[in-house]
Amino acid sequence: METTMKALTPPMGWNSWNRFLDVNHRADFEATTEEAVLEQARALVDSGLAAAGYQYVVMDDCYQSFRRDYRGRLVGHPHRFKSGIKYLADEIHSLGLKFGLYAVPGTQTCAQQYFDYHGLDLGSLNHERDDAQAFAEWGVDYLKYDWCRAHINDGLSAPEAFKKMADELAAVAPHIVYSISEYGLFESHLWAPEFANLWRTTDDLLPHWNSVMRTLDQQVELHPYSKPGHWNDPDMLQIGNGTLTKAENRSHMFLWAILNAPLMAGNDLTRMSDEVLDLLKHPGVIAIDQDWGGSQGRLVHDLDGVQIWQKPMSTGGVAGVLLNRNDSVEHFDLLAKYSEFDSVVDVWSGESIDGASVGLDAHDSIMFTAK
Numbered sequence: 001m002e003t004t005m006k007a008l009t010p011p012m013g014w015n016s017w018n019r020f021l022d023v024n025h026r027a028d029f030e031a032t033t034e035e036a037v038l039e040q041a042r043a044l045v046d047s048g049l050a051a052a053g054y055q056y057v058v059m060d061d062c063y064q065s066f067r068r069d070y071r072g073r074l075v076g077h078p079h080r081f082k083s084g085i086k087y088l089a090d091e092i093h094s095l096g097l098k099f100g101l102y103a104v105p106g107t108q109t110c111a112q113q114y115f116d117y118h119g120l121d122l123g124s125l126n127h128e129r130d131d132a133q134a135f136a137e138w139g140v141d142y143l144k145y146d147w148c149r150a151h152i153n154d155g156l157s158a159p160e161a162f163k164k165m166a167d168e169l170a171a172v173a174p175h176i177v178y179s180i181s182e183y184g185l186f187e188s189h190l191w192a193p194e195f196a197n198l199w200r201t202t203d204d205l206l207p208h209w210n211s212v213m214r215t216l217d218q219q220v221e222l223h224p225y226s227k228p229g230h231w232n233d234p235d236m237l238q239i240g241n242g243t244l245t246k247a248e249n250r251s252h253m254f255l256w257a258i259l260n261a262p263l264m265a266g267n268d269l270t271r272m273s274d275e276v277l278d279l280l281k282h283p284g285v286i287a288i289d290q291d292w293g294g295s296q297g298r299l300v301h302d303l304d305g306v307q308i309w310q311k312p313m314s315t316g317g318v319a320g321v322l323l324n325r326n327d328s329v330e331h332f333d334l335l336a337k338y339s340e341f342d343s344v345v346d347v348w349s350g351e352s353i354d355g356a357s358v359g360l361d362a363h364d365s366i367m368f369t370a371k
Contacts, residue, residue: 007177007197008228009290010262011142013056013100014044015236018207018266020062032062033080034088041092043269050097052281053290054265056142056177057092058100061111064122072127073134074103089139100142100177103131105161106150113148124165125154132168140176143169147182158186166195179233179262184218189225189232198231198262205235207242209363212252213325219259226260226296233262240267240276247364250348253279254321254367257289258297258309284347285367288319297321301337306330306360308337317341317371324360331357334368341370 019040020031041057044050063085065075076085089099104110107123124131124145135143145165150156162180169176181200182188192199201222202215215234226232237256239249256263265280272280279285293314301308305326310318318341324330333356338344344353347367358366 006175006229007231009292009294010231010260011056011177011179011198012054012263012286012290013058013098013142013265014040014049014054014269015058015060015100015144015264015266016040016062017060018236018238018241019268020060030080032059034076034083037088038091040269041095041097044097045095047269047272047277047281049265049269049277049281050095052283053286054263054280056098056100056264058102058142058144058264059088060102060144061109061146063102064109066120066122068121068127072130074122074127074131086138093139098141099139100144100179101135101138101140102144102146103135103165104146104148104150105165106148106154106156108148108153110146110148113153123148123150123154125150125156125161128165128168132165132172135169135176136173140173142177142179144179144181147180147185151185158182158188159191162188162192163195170195181233189222193225193230197229198233200233200235202234205238207238207244209244209248212238212244212248212255216255220299223296223298226294228292228294231260231262232296234259236262236264236266237280238266239279240265240272245363246275247361249276249279251321251323251363251365253282253285254365255309255323257285257367258311258319258321260289260291260294260296260311263289282348284350288313288347288367288369291315291319304330306332313369317369319347319367319369321365321367322358322360323365324362327362329359329361331359334358334366338370344368344370 069075092099104123178196179198180196183203184201188199202218222232297309297311300310307323310320
C-alpha cells in the first residue's frame with residue numbers, strides 16, 4: 001500500500017488531548033467543544049505557529065455523541081458540537097489549516113473507559129467502512145486511530161485491526177494521513193510502515209521530566225524504521241504543560257526535533273508564554289525536524305548522564321543535541337568531540353561555539369550543527 005506520498009516530513013500541528021484534561025489527567029468531556037477547538041485553531045494562526053509549519057488541528061477523543069446516527073455513523077455531541085463535524089472541518093480549512101480527527105479500532109474510546117460509559121457504540125469495530133466514508137465526506141485530513149485496550153476489550157489483533165481501517169481509507173480517502181497509536185505494545189515499527197504514516201512507540205507522554213526521559217530511552221533502537229512518509233511517534237508535545245521547567249521544555253523540543261518526531265503541540269495556545277511560543281516556532285529547530293532527508297537521530301554518546309543524539313543533515317554535516325540528564329551542572333568539550341568539522345554552531349542562538357567546554361544546567365541541552 002502506497003503511503004510515501006503523504007507526510008514526507010513529520011506532521012506538525014496541535015492536538016486537543018493534552019489541553020482538555022481534568023486534574024487527574026483524564027479527558028474532560030465537557031471541555032471539548034466546537035468553540036474551544038476553533039479558539040485553538042485561531043490561536044495557531046494568530047500566534048504565527050501556522051506560518052512556522054503547524055498545519056493540523058486534530059480533535060482527539062470526547063467529541064462524540066453517545067450514540068451513532070440512524071445510518072450507524074459517528075456524530076458530534078449535540079450540545080457541544082451543535083453545528084456538526086463537517087462545519088468544524090470547514091471552519092478550520094477556512095483558516096488555511098488542515099483538520100484531524102480521532103477514532104478507535106475497538107468498541108470503546110479511551111475516555112469511555114475512564115468514565116465507565118460502557119455499552120456505547122463509539123468505536124469503529126464493524127463500522128470501518130461507514131467511518132472512513134464519513135471522514136472523507138467531512139473533509140478529514142488526518143486520522144489518529146487509537147488502540148485503547150482493544151486487545152483486552154475486544155480480542156483484536158493490532159496489525160489486522162489497524163490495516164482494516166487503512167484499507168478503507170485507501171478506498172475512499174487516500175489523502176488522509178494515517179496515524180496509529182498502540183503505545184509500542186506490539187512493536188508497530190516492524191509492521192505499521194506497510195500502511196501507516198506514523199505510529200506511536202510508547203505509552204502516553206506526561207508533562208514531567210521523568211516521563212520525557214523514559215520516552216526518550218524507548219527511542220534508542222528505532223532509528224532504522226523512520227523515513228519520509230513513515231515516522232516513529234514518541235507522542236505529542238507537552239511543552240508548556242505540567243511541571244516542565246524552561247530547561248526541560250527546551251530539551252524536550254530539541255530531542256523531539258532530532259528524532260524527526262511529529263510536532264503536535266498540546267498546550268493552551270491562547271494563554272502560552274512568549275518563552276513557550278518562541279520555543280515551539282524556532283525556525284532552526286523546526287528545520288532540523290523537517291529536514292527532507294528524514295534520517296532520525298540516534299544516540300552516539302552516553303556517559304555519566306551526558307548524552308549526544310545526532311543525525312545527518314541533507315544539506316551536509318550533522319545536527320545534534322547535547323543533553324544533561326543529571327540534576328547538577330555538567331561541562332562537556334563539544335569542539336573536541338567534533339574536531340573534524342570546520343564549525344560548530346548553536347542552533348538556538350545562531351552563534352558559533354568557540355569555548356573549550358560547554359556548560360549545561362540540570363536537565364538542559366544545546367542543539368547544534370557541525371559542518
